[in-house]
């Protein structure tokens with residue numbers, strides 16, 4: 053029996069009666085139904101802290117549980133509180149149709165769980181190596197204790213141990229999730245803003261994940277203890293660390309899927325303590341051109357495309373946007389009393405930037421948050437791009453890391469027709485100095501010799517320099533094969549700009565129309581030419597089933613048979629034949 057397993061269950065911190073929008077009435081999940089017990093002495097939010105008290109008093113949700121959110125139009129969003137996982141996540145883990153079925157109806161799963169293979173191949177020596185201390189935190193799936201090495205070189209050194217009871221793993225998915233949690237943490241460990249992984253163990257009752265002990269508490273606690281919000285400078289310091297580590301995950305082909313202030317810990321109580329990402333319980337590998345479809349995460353932080361069941365790493369950037377919004381104003385951007393209400397807000401509502409303190413914050417800060425919270429994942433900036441956003445750029449020597457996005461865009465570029473390449477080149481000439489900064493930094497990562505050009509080998513080397521085992525799993529090296537066309541030639545910075553610019557992201561800018569018009573004029577001078585509809589169809593790779601004359605009619609300028617402005621903009625997007633067929 054595991055040492056920690058005998059601890060009495062704590063009162064669940066995720067059911068703060070007044071701050072959380074309760075799930076569907078009567079729907080209490082198993083976690084929430086856990087009995088009362090000892091509260092953690094380390095994490096003030098879980099016991100009534102002054103900040104908690106303050107918010108409870110102010111929270112509109114507290115003043116009248118029966119009021120609709122609409123009544124609080126002036127201040128629609130309550131302050132942050134611990135986030136519950138989406139019910140579907142708990143259901144999938146616990147093998148129930150809904151996470152909130154009444155107690156006693158889970159026996160079937162329990163019985164079935166007997167047939168599940170709960171061996172992980174981890175060492176069984178946990179109790180002989182570590183002496184377990186106090187509980188320091190708790191989530192839905194595990195609880196964390198401090199511990200000390202019993203012997204050896206590190207004797208006495210403190211660590212943290214996340215204990216995941218095997219009894220909670222009632223489905224094959226739950227077991228696989230724990231396997232993956234350890235695999236991903238083991239593969240990624242080493243980044244300075246990621247909790248250091250030491251080892252994993254198991255016994256009959258539990259899995260034990262041994263890692264660095266972070267003594268500074270959760271980011272959520274710190275937000276609350278500061279009265280809800282951060283100054284722009286302090287928020288920036290937090291954001292830089294979050295973006296750094298998340299851009300690293302994304303380059304490795306890992307999507308975290310549960311970014312929230314509870315999953316970032318400070319190493320010490322110090323004001324300037326380093327921040328560390330934790331909890332890969334919902335994380336997954338994602339290939340560069342793959343879309344995931346399972347709905348996972350925590351409701352307040354979930355992105356629209358996760359709800360639409362087609363997403364990739366951009367979903368994490370959305371969650372960072374929610375964290376940034378909370379840091380800067382102390383309220384959640386999307387809020388409702390029920391889970392489905394929150395989802396509706398995420399899909400449809402625009403967060404408010406009109407209320408206090410937004411009018412007094414810098415326009416860069418607002419723009420930064422808006423870029424992260426763009427509902428269209430193709431238009432949303434990446435974590436690496438966010439580090440080159442004017443609100444962050446230049447802060448404390450921030451470096452912009454290599455961005456996986458440029459490889460995806462380069463792949464599309466390499467496969468484009470010569471006409472589209474010419475159009476992209478024209479567009480790249482209209483980029484402003486600000487927009488070019490990011491591309492310059494990306495090019496610099498790929499161009500070690502500073503000779504003005506890059507080769508496929510340079511790209512491979514740059515990627516491998518940052519490679520971890522996770523990259524193999526997410527098949528990023530395989531992805532390089534799609535850039536094979538570069539094998540026999542070099543790419544200069546001008547062409548790189550055309551290849552690595554994102555038309556969708558530029559389209560999100562207010563000045564997009566100007567960009568596009570300007571680019572069309574340039575294209576008209578240099579690249580435009582009389583073109584037959586059939587030729588255009590073949591350039592676009594349209595199949596014989598597409599009625600090209602009907603579809604491409606407007607793409608051609610009738611005065612001289614050259615590409616029209618509309619055709620130019622569509623070409624920039626590299627419209628697929630499916631989209632064209634739909635557009636008829």
Ligand SMILES: Nc1ncnc2c1ncn2[C@@H]1O[C@H](COP(=O)(O)OP(=O)(O)OP(=O)(O)O)[C@@H](O)[C@H]1O
Pocket residue numbers: 095188189190191192193194195196212214247263264265266267270314315317330331332333
């Ligand atoms: N390395 C650590 N050092 C100190 N405390 C930690 C550490 N790792 C986890 N904790 C604490 O334990 C809590 C639970 O850990 P974790 O988030 O990994 O569990 P979980 O059950 O997967 O959570 P969730 O409900 O968010 O899925 C954390 O929120 C934190 O307070």
Ligand SMILES: [Ca+2]
Pocket residue numbers: 191314315331
């Ligand atoms: Ca957690």
Ligand SMILES: [Ca+2]
Pocket residue numbers: 191193310331332333334
């Ligand atoms: Ca988790």
